[in-house]
Amino acid sequence: MGIYHGFGRGESRNDIRVHTESAEEEHRGHREENPRAQARAPVLHVVVWYDSEFGCGEKTYLSKSKQSLTVIPLGGLGEFGMNMMAFRFGDDILVVDAGMMFPESELLGVDLVIPDITYLKQNRQHVRAIVLTHGHEDHIGALPYILRDLNVPIYGTRFTLALVKKRLAEAGLLDSAKLFEAVPGRLVEIGPFEVEFIAVTHSTIDCVALAIRTPVGVVIHSGDFKIDQTPVDHYQFDLHAFARYGNEGVLALFSDSTNVERPGFTPSERVVAPRIEELTRSAPRRVVLTCFASSVHRIQQVIDIADRVGRKVAFVGRSMVDNVEIAHDLGYLRIPDGMVVRPQDIRSFDPKKLIVLASGSQAEPMSSMSRIAVDNHRFVTIDENDTVILSARIIPGNEKAIFRMLDHMFRRRALVYYDNSAGPIHVSGHASQEEQKLLLQLVKPKYFIPVHGEYRHLFRHAALAHQLGVVSGEIMLLEDGKCVEFTEDGAFRRDPVTAGRVLVDSGSLEEIEEIVVRDRKHLSEEGVVIPIIAIDKHTGRVESAPEIVTRGLMSENGNEMLEGARQVVARTVENSNLEERADWSVIKEKIRVDLKRYINKQTSKRPLILPVILEV
Numbered sequence: 001m002g003i004y005h006g007f008g009r010g011e012s013r014n015d016i017r018v019h020t021e022s023a024e025e026e027h028r029g030h031r032e033e034n035p036r037a038q039a040r041a042p043v044l045h046v047v048v049w050y051d052s053e054f055g056c057g058e059k060t061y062l063s064k065s066k067q068s069l070t071v072i073p074l075g076g077l078g079e080f081g082m083n084m085m086a087f088r089f090g091d092d093i094l095v096v097d098a099g100m101m102f103p104e105s106e107l108l109g110v111d112l113v114i115p116d117i118t119y120l121k122q123n124r125q126h127v128r129a130i131v132l133t134h135g136h137e138d139h140i141g142a143l144p145y146i147l148r149d150l151n152v153p154i155y156g157t158r159f160t161l162a163l164v165k166k167r168l169a170e171a172g173l174l175d176s177a178k179l180f181e182a183v184p185g186r187l188v189e190i191g192p193f194e195v196e197f198i199a200v201t202h203s204t205i206d207c208v209a210l211a212i213r214t215p216v217g218v219v220i221h222s223g224d225f226k227i228d229q230t231p232v233d234h235y236q237f238d239l240h241a242f243a244r245y246g247n248e249g250v251l252a253l254f255s256d257s258t259n260v261e262r263p264g265f266t267p268s269e270r271v272v273a274p275r276i277e278e279l280t281r282s283a284p285r286r287v288v289l290t291c292f293a294s295s296v297h298r299i300q301q302v303i304d305i306a307d308r309v310g311r312k313v314a315f316v317g318r319s320m321v322d323n324v325e326i327a328h329d330l331g332y333l334r335i336p337d338g339m340v341v342r343p344q345d346i347r348s349f350d351p352k353k354l355i356v357l358a359s360g361s362q363a364e365p366m367s368s369m370s371r372i373a374v375d376n377h378r379f380v381t382i383d384e385n386d387t388v389i390l391s392a393r394i395i396p397g398n399e400k401a402i403f404r405m406l407d408h409m410f411r412r413r414a415l416v417y418y419d420n421s422a423g424p425i426h427v428s429g430h431a432s433q434e435e436q437k438l439l440l441q442l443v444k445p446k447y448f449i450p451v452h453g454e455y456r457h458l459f460r461h462a463a464l465a466h467q468l469g470v471v472s473g474e475i476m477l478l479e480d481g482k483c484v485e486f487t488e489d490g491a492f493r494r495d496p497v498t499a500g501r502v503l504v505d506s507g508s509l510e511e512i513e514e515i516v517v518r519d520r521k522h523l524s525e526e527g528v529v530i531p532i533i534a535i536d537k538h539t540g541r542v543e544s545a546p547e548i549v550t551r552g553l554m555s556e557n558g559n560e561m562l563e564g565a566r567q568v569v570a571r572t573v574e575n576s577n578l579e580e581r582a583d584w585s586v587i588k589e590k591i592r593v594d595l596k597r598y599i600n601k602q603t604s605k606r607p608l609i610l611p612v613i614l615e616v
């Protein structure tokens with residue numbers, strides 16, 4: 001059995017494929033009768049990707065076909081976040097999703113990361129639309145930045161568009177935006193593409209997969225999904241639509257790889273209800289529950305539980321309040337009359353009769369939960385015997401901050417629940433292996449391309465598909481920028497396009513190509529301010545007046561400004577409580593924010609501010 005099967009001159013192309021046994025069997029025309037495909041343990045032959053010593057692109061193959069569909073992954077293949085993929089048929093480009101990614105902590109001063117859209121800008125006259133699968137930040141978060149460069153029509157479902165509208169309004173782009181509501185089950189024609197929005201279930205509402213019909217064939221993009229057969233909102237995963245396309249024949253499937261490391265099925269969203277209800281019923285005092293603000297089903301279940309156990313709910317945190325408002329206005333959230341307690345009334349409300357739903361499950365600095373944890377929230381405190389429920393995944397990278405936050409809660413003698421050890425209080429919104437297999441079985445694509453994951457997830461998803469043996473053509477491991485062209489002759493590797501991360505400072509809406517460039521530029525133009533504060537680690541007391549060192553920040557009334565800056569820092573520290581002072585990431589962030597505002601007001605500059613805390 002040749003590894004290079006299916007290519008005239010395979011040696012230059014085989015390196016992009018996971019070769020499947022089933023492909024051979026089908027080509028030999030007796031796949032149905034051949035039980036070996038099931039019986040034998042499959043072997044992954046070749047997974048080497050884009051070796052640069054092979055010249056790739058136009059020259060390396062000759063296609064007789066004139067029509068072709070090119071897939072251009074721009075983000076999300078190789079990382080979690082900034083999902084974006086372009087499909088090009090002739091001169092028409094359709095983009096799926098435009099997500100952002102939160103930066104790793106080492107990207108100092110960068111607020112968020114978006115995909116590099118150089119390719120789309122170079123082809124701006126050809127971009128017909130951006131089609132959205134759902135409203136998570138990793139799928140819509142880059143829109144405010146991208147639309148400034150590329151104002152193209154946007155298609156999405158009602159809830160997704162409502163979230164997009166909010167973002168665009170904040171960025172001042174709403175008036176010029178062209179938004180079109182998509183309805184699951186209906187078709188939309190966009191240039192040569194006919195797009196069907198297929199209802200899927202996930203950890204937020206109104207999510208869709210996409211079936212994109214082109215003259216070359218139908219491609220299906222799963223979006224983010226799990227197969228929840230008992231969704232809280234009764235909007236079912238449309239298995240039939242996938243089966244229908246599967247029967248018709250699907251050219252390529254792009255499917256969510258997030259949970260490929262998990263065997264079995266992801267449980268239904270409903271599984272969290274019994275445990276949360278039990279904790280709420282037995283809670284001696286107030287319950288403070290945090291989940292992702294976009295988890296509308298979770299919020300619905302908590303409201304339903306509150307109703308059953310005779311408690312009221314209060315929503316705190318901007319994103320929580322915003323999302324609840326949007327979902328309620330659109331009729332996605334059922335809230336009984338008289339159920340909601342206003343934040344300002346929480347203190348005076350009987351703690352035995354209340355559930356507080358707060359945002360900040362990842363202990364984001366300045367979020368409600370982070371503030372509540374250190375007694376710095378206007379309306380909510382944690383007292384002895386309060387119940388705290390973290391009903392969210394602990395996203396890798398956030399562990400330290402989250403556990404530090406929970407420690408503050410434990411220190412206050414709260415009853416803190418943050419894992420599923422005694423019954424699920426959180427469940428994933430992504431498909432596990434069995435659901436991923438089911439989707440593959442239904443769609444039976446000719447080509448399969450895993451998406452939404454780091455490289456190992458994509459790889460393991462490819463291996464899973466291979467093991468299944470339903471992919472009749474090939475399984476391809478693509479990464480951002482690595483393009484593939486489909487023609488009637490097959491699938492061909494193309495010259496890679498520019499792809500990568502663009503770092504953004506959301507305050508200035510400025511794109512930053514490289515962090516180094518940004519810092520250098522920043523330093524040269526705006527200078528640097530280093531406030532130095534000595535804090536006693538045990539008492540949390542400030543030991544001496546703050547020192548401020550500046551470079552490259554010229555000002556006529558320099559001394560006056562420095563004195564003012566010293567006072568700002570001293571005041572910020574004074575106004576923070578002992579726990580905040582002991583938590584250096586919190587106190588540094590507070591100093592940075594306050595000082596930034598002051599210096600900007602005084603000098604209209606935005607220097608790099610690097611607070612230094614000396615432990616004494």
Ligand SMILES: [Zn+2]
Pocket residue numbers: 134136202203224
């Ligand atoms: Zn999602």
Ligand SMILES: [Zn+2]
Pocket residue numbers: 083136138139224452
């Ligand atoms: Zn996602």
